[in-house]
Amino acid sequence: MLKKIFSVSMAGVLALSLAACSSGGNTTASEAKYPERGITIVAPSGAGGGWDLTARSIAKTMNATKLIEEPITVENKPGGGGAVYMAEYATKEAENDYMMLVKSPPILINNNKAEGNSPYGYKDTTPLAQLTRDYGAIVVREDSKFQTLTDVLEAIKADPTAVTLAGGSAPGSMDHLVGILPAFEYGIDPKAVKYVSYDGGGEAVAALLGDNADVIATDASTIAEYVKSGDVRVLAVSSPERLEGELSEVPTFMEEGIDAEFTIWRGIFGPKNMSDNAKEYWSTKLEEMSKTEEWKQELEQNGWQSEYKDAAGFEEYLQTQEKVIVELLTALDMQK
Structure with a gap:
């Protein structure tokens, strides 16, 4: 059933008029010169996770290619799986054209889950572009007794309190959903799974390596370096087909008998009250960036797949994805 849900997210988009995504503002003489000073891209997490790496890759590429001549810097604003800074960003009046935000499915999940939900979502921003897609990974330490995803699921089924699953986002958020999706499909009550949240993927990996977690759910791209160093093993990935590179030998959920997929997209947003001129400027520059060799190198280095x-x-895709997320949260009894 959930495979069908996620297939919809990959294939379907809703019709939407261009007027629906217009910021509706008037361009002033000052805005016509945009940008006149440095720009900040915020990663609403600690260092080392997917948001942080995406923000830094955008800044690095824009600065290196001089597509944007004003300097671009990255700031980390961790807290609540991105929800803390989202509340500030959605209501921020100042700096409205000079503060961008990198996000992924949690901008939809946090706005629709029952527990710890955020009143702010993508409609409180100006979506500018989707840039990449990634997938979830179920990971254990290299010396773990668990050799397959089925081993983990059987252990949870036998005694849910005996296995600690961790992730870099709050309960009901992205890592949590990636982690409990196989359990749900395996016939385990997802509410019975022992889940511990950390603030970002880097902290979740540290918990795993420090023996404070038995298994973690995280992004496939960000775990590859730990696989290469021999610190961890990836038991399965949520992609429809096997990935390339360091994780090419890792089976998919489907191969492990779990009839589901989970896609992690990443994109960049501006504030809701962003001027038309700034939005058009960023839209042009992001499209140009997506075609550069420098950006393609960033994709390869980080193990991301391009999806511009x-x-x-x-915005059309976000509307479709929101319906998918609501359906998944409802199936897991987590929808608000």
Whole structure:
């Protein structure tokens, strides 16, 4: 059933008029010169996770290629799986054209889950572009007794309190959903799974390596370096087909008998009250960036797959994804 849900997220988009994503502002003489000073891209997490790496890759590419001549810096604003800074960003009036935000499915999940939900979502921003897609990974230490995903699921089924699953996001958020999706499909009550949240993927990995967690759910791309160093093993990935590179030998959920997929997209947003001029400027520059060799190198280095959608296409996709997330949360009894 959940495979069908996620298939919809990959294939379907809703019709939407361009007027729906217009910020509706008027361009002033000052805005016509945009940008006139440095720009900040915020990663609403600690260092080392997918948001942080995406923000830094955008800044690095824009600065290196001089597509944007003003300097771009990255700031980390951790807290609540991205929800803490989202509340500030959604209501921020100042700096409205000079503060961008990198996000992924939690912008939808946090706005729709029952426990710890955020009143702010993508409609409180200006979606600018989707840039990449990634997948979830179920990971254990290299010396773990668990050799397969089925081993983990059988252990949880026998005694849910005996296995600690961790992730870099709050309960009901992305890592949690990636982790409990196989359990749900395996016939385990997802509410019975012992889940511990950390603030970002880097902290979740540290918990795993420090023996404070038995298993973690995280991004496939960010775990590859730990696989290469021999610290961890990946038991399965949530992609429809096997991935390339360091994780090429890792089976998919489907191969492990779990009839489900989970796609992790990443994109960049501006504030809700962003001027038309700034939005058009960023839309043009992001499309140009997506075609550069420098950006392609960033994708390869981070293990990301390119999936560019412009502002209109991204907003359409977000509408479809929100329906998918609501359906998944409802199935897991976590929808608000």
